[in-house]
Amino acid sequence: MSKVPDGESEKDSENDSGFIVKQEPIAAKPDRRPRFLIALLLLSIGVGIGLLIASIMREPGDSQAIASGQDSHQHSASISVACQPSYESTPHPKMVHDCGSDIASAKAADCVFDMLSHTWVPKPCHDSETDAEFREWIFNPNRTGGAFPYFLSSTLSANTHIDGIDALSAIPGDTWIWSHGEEHVGHCIFVVRRIHRALEGKFRWSDDVANFDHTSHCAHEMLESILEKAPLRRFEGATVTLKVKFDKCTH
Template structure:
């Protein structure tokens, strides 16, 4: 009985040793060593990728913070004055200002983007009226003079006016010399344009958009300044 047990143990031991030797024979030493080395390498790669992501996040956060601070908290002393249009049509003309129909305001020449303004006017081909119910048609040539109190044009003008201001802002951001009028810099007006361009499906709003005289244009109301920076 003891002999059988010893024989079984001996056979088991032999088979175990044979399996280990077979495994060792199938996997050379460099493979088993590679298994030990690969885990630290993976850890190092993970640490490196994590560090890169953290750096990218910090750079993005810093850039956003600086942009937000610059766009909302720029000191007026950091801006270079490029002129203003005073407080009346006579003063605006004396200062060489131009009545920009798309701004619905008098603007100093350095801040007048004639190319952009003319392109939007040409694309929309607005018609102008002396009353909010139509009335007598007023020529664009007369409007460019700015010698009027209030006139009216198509209901879509208001949205085009806001898009025009945003295009001015984007051009200024891309330019090495950031010259921009005071209306385009005004945070309250930017918020106003956001509301104008928001979706509004109310009957009143749709009727205003469809009206040929749904938007007023003021001639004696807005006199802008111009600054660089």
């Protein structure tokens, strides 16, 4: 039996046949945790740099300051300027257009007479389309009261008839004007058309159009006409009163 040299007793061993078996030392498994932590750290750094670059690219003021090599004070100033509100997007202050309280002030304010509402209205808030529609209807000679049925008396007599729009628009606001009930219902029907056009943004609201009390009154009058005045063309005995008004609006 051969002697095992010193220093190799932990490496070699003798088997059952008496031969010395050479055993290679078993290498210890490397610890991979440090490498994993390093990789994770590098990944985190990379993501952080990417986010920083993305944020810089989203802020033109910041990227320009960095590219030009400005100091930290200049860089802060560029951020402050970038965060200021844009005055181009600030809405312009609204203007009030007022036709006053008499014909002279209405004409001085460049208001126009709206036949549908019997009102002097500021031009920026005048719905000329429904005004023209109502004028065409009110001048129709086949209507119950005839063409342009406006009078200065409840008798609706010919000698008190108002001769045309110019004469009607010149009547002071404290004077009562008389007409047939048919005119009143027709007025309310065209007002509904006007309100719908306003909702579509076809023209700007005026105080008269936005008056809910008037809308409610018109709805009531139309219902009453259907229930009590059938057929609808029987308005000979019905009369209504109105006055010339002076409107205003804001835009």
